[in-house]
Amino acid sequence: DAGVTQSPTHLIKTRGQQVTLRCSPKSGHDTVSWYQQALGQGPQFIFQYYEEEERQRGNFPDRFSGHQFPNYSSELNVNALLLGDSALYLCASSLRQGLSYNEQFFGPGTRLTVL
């Protein structure tokens, strides 16, 4: 049973460019969340997707957007990249069951460097 997978592993972009990161959830999971982990900090919640809709959003600008596909995989898009967007981007998947919290399983992350 494959866990959460993310691609690419590493990415280097320049300021002003746009980037797309991809995530495949753990088998059987239907909810995907994205987190940004800047150097020396804990992961910060960006947003969560369920049933192909953004359900929750953290304190991130509109330059950060996402998508969830019918097969539950997800993309994170960041436009107009800034140096401060350099970070490890973590994807987490879970199974949504009504109003009960379920543990999130994290992928290995995509390391984005903005030059």
Place this chain on the structure above:
Amino acid sequence: AQSVTQPDIHITVSEGASLELRCNYSYGATPYLFWYVQSPGQGLQLLLKYFSGDTLVQGIKGFEAEFKRSQSSFNLRKPSVHWSDAAEYFCAVGGNTGGFKTIFGAGTRLFVKA
């Protein structure tokens, strides 16, 4: 507001000594608590979790943590530290408040000296 506080930015212990990493949380509903470890350049590895039941939970690599509701704490312990335990440790909380997201502390960096 929901938050996790890890009071110690970094801790240094001698190999073979005991370890305790502190974690305090603020959460408006039943908390689900986690400890993760992260080696440099790596992703998060789950050490242990508390959802309900026995407040002393055992995890991988010889780690344990104790949930104390009255103190809003979930401290991580290990009786004898190995050099390979040197890493960053994150405490986290999740639950039904705030849309099922997980909230992380800022982390504690553990250094192990020979």
